[in-house]
Amino acid sequence: MLGNKIKTLRKALGMTQSELAGNRLTKGMLSQIENSKATPSMSTLEYLAQQLGCEPSDLLNEKEDYLPLLNEIKNDKKQENYSAIYDKLSHVVSENMPQGVMEAKLYSLYAEAGLYLDKPNMKKYIELAASYFKMNSLFLDSAETLWIYHQYRLSHGNWDESLSILNEIRKFYSGNGLEENTVFQLKLLLDEGIVLLALEEYKTSHTRMQEAIALSKETNVYYRMDDIYRIASNYPLVMKDDKEFLRLISKSRQYAIFSENKIALMMFPLLYAVYHNEITKDYKKAIHYLEEFAINPEKIDELYYLEYGKALYGLGEIDRAWKICLNVIYPVRWCIQSM
Structure with missing residues (x-):
């Protein structure tokens, strides 16, 4: 058994569990591995092999x-x-x-x-x-x-x-070690939220993001929280809940600043433009944020043109709105319906 082999080699080298665990594992986790109550991941196995002065293949009997x-x-x-x-x-x-x-x-x-x-x-x-x-x-x-x-x-x-x-x-x-890796759980929840959002299942997407936020708070692991709060903000946007939308976007921005996520920070003017187009109907403010967003031309995409067209339409500039919407790759009817 793998655990017994690790224990035997450790004892042969005169190492204590604390010495083998080092600063990467807890003594309790190593004890579980040695007694076959837990299975190390590949990265943990590589670490243990390094500590023992051998190769992972030596522990695994790889030919x-x-x-x-x-x-x-x-x-x-x-x-x-x-x-x-x-x-x-x-x-x-x-x-x-x-x-x-x-x-x-x-x-x-x-x-x-x-x-x-x-x-x-x-x-x-x-x-x-x-x-x-x-x-x-x-x-x-x-x-x-x-x-x-x-x-x-x-x-x-x-x-x-x-x-x-x-x-x-x-x-x-679930039940096979996934719960031990909070980052991977957060990855799954975030990606599920993104996919559900693409499928227009806004409420379920929001629920997954709330689960991710709760898990983060419980474990003090803050993996991609700027993205998690941003994805969570879509449901209140659809429901026209401006207070909740602004709260979530504010949290997203705080985490983006904290993590120095420059790409995420570039996106916030576009998000505020969507907010003003959809909720406040302040189309001048929407255009203000869109112009701020356009300072980074490499980020301009179909959503930018769509929101710009909607803002112009809201201001009664029908011809300009139509010309802007011609830049949108989505079907033309999408532009018309969005207006």
Whole structure:
């Protein structure tokens, strides 16, 4: 057993649990791992191997030594050189590899690089990686592998499939270590909120964001809280609840300032323009915020043109509004309905 092997090697080296745990793990968590009551994630396993002066494959009884290759790929990933990762692993990965942890890692990296490059047939390697991790009781690594595929489908606008993957992760992995990783739970809740928003399920999206906010407060983990509060603000906007919208947007802005998220901070003028178009009907203020937003021309998109057209229409400038809306890629009827 993995836990017993870690304990045996630690004792052979004359190390205490506190020494092995270092500043990365608690002594209690290490004790659970050694007694097979908890399973370490791949990153924790790598840390323990480093502390013990061995390789993760030594702890896992892996026959094939892929570590030199994985170390190369780690550097490629830091540089976001996905072409290099894909090319290196294309000569190594096959569909019938031994069901070990290292093979699962190779499948996961290969699929991630392939998805980034839009290569075909990557889903099967995601499924193999997730399955191999699961067989080795690395449930969090398995969930994170499925999350990679969800991100790919999300980026391509496949909302229903993306939501299905998120539900699969939450349903199966709850009770299998997912609760121990607050950041990953917040990732899932945030992404589910985004997908539900795209599907126009505003109330359910808002509920997920409230769950994320409650979890953050309970655990004192503040992962992407600016985005979470911003997504949460959409439901009160739809419901014309101006006080709640402004409260949530204010919280979002505070977290964006705190985390120095410059990209998020650039978006707030656009959000205030939407607020004035939809709730206060102060179209001059909406245009003021839109002009402030346009200081960063690289951020101008269809929503900017749509909101500008709505503001001009509200001011009675029909011809200008129509010309602005011609920049919107959405169907023209969308512009007309929005006005």
